[in-house]
Amino acid sequence: MILPIYAYGQPVLKKVAQDIGPDYEGLEQLIADMWETMEHANGVGLAAPQxxxxxxxxxxxxxxxxxxxxxxxxxxxxxINAEILEEAGDDCFYTEGCLSIPDINGEVERPEEITIRWQDENFVEHTETFKGLNARVIQHEYDHIEGILFIEYLKPLKMRLIKRKLEKISKGEVDAAYRMKFRK
Structure with a gap:
């Protein structure tokens, strides 16, 4: 089922998320819904807070x-229950966007390489190092479970330039190609 994506301004996007266990009710369906929602919105990642x-x-x-x-x-x-263990390599800039903040993007500096520990959908633990674009997407989604949005990395000038757009998004004054949920 395609779920609405929570828009900038929703308090859940700024909270540090909680660990879950294998007994989390409806997890298999939730994961399937997240894949479907992400693909419908043409995203490359989606975090539960979204x-x-x-x-x-x-x-x-x-x-x-x-x-x-x-x-x-x-x-x-x-x-699931991811934890970044190490960052390495040069910091690189890349233009990022976010399904929760439609029509806004900006240059974000991130480490080129990360080592992360997580559990998969079967709660099997993994530790792996990712580089380049893969590391960037994982870091972006990881930030969501830490209550961090990509815009927090933008330069002050860019933030001033997008301030009005952010206010409009938080009020629901945005046209997205997918369902969104706005703050009331």
């Missing part, structure tokens, strides 16, 4: 960010 759940869960499919013919270099995974 659908109103303050839990440490996100899905990533970075394949579409890779060059045509190299989509197989992407990552398609479910991350």
């Amino acid at each position: 659908i109103g759940r303050s839990i440490r869960l996100f899905v990533v499919d970075s394949g579409p960010m890779h060059e045509e013919g190299e989509e197989h270099l992407g990552v398609r995974k479910v991350f």
Whole structure:
């Protein structure tokens, strides 16, 4: 089922999310709904806070960010109770956007490489190092479960330039190609 994506201004987007266990009710369906919602919105990642759940869960499919013919270099995974263990490499800039903040993007500086520990949908623990675009998408979604939005990394001038747009999004004055839920 396609779920509404919570828009900028929703308090759940600014909360640090809680760990979950294998007994989390409806988890399998929730993950399926998150994949469907993300794909419907043409996203490459979606975190549970973006659908109103303050839990440490996100899905990533970075394949579409890779060059045509190299989509197989992407990552398609479910991350539960993730924890970034290490950041490495040079900090790199890349233009990011977010399904919760439609029509706004900006240059974000992030480490080129991360090592992260998480559990998959079967609660099997993994630790892996990701680089480049895969690391960037994972870091963006990880920030969501930490209550951080990509716009918090933007330069002050860029923030002043988008302030009015952010206010409009928080009031529901935005046209998105997918269902959104706004603050009342």
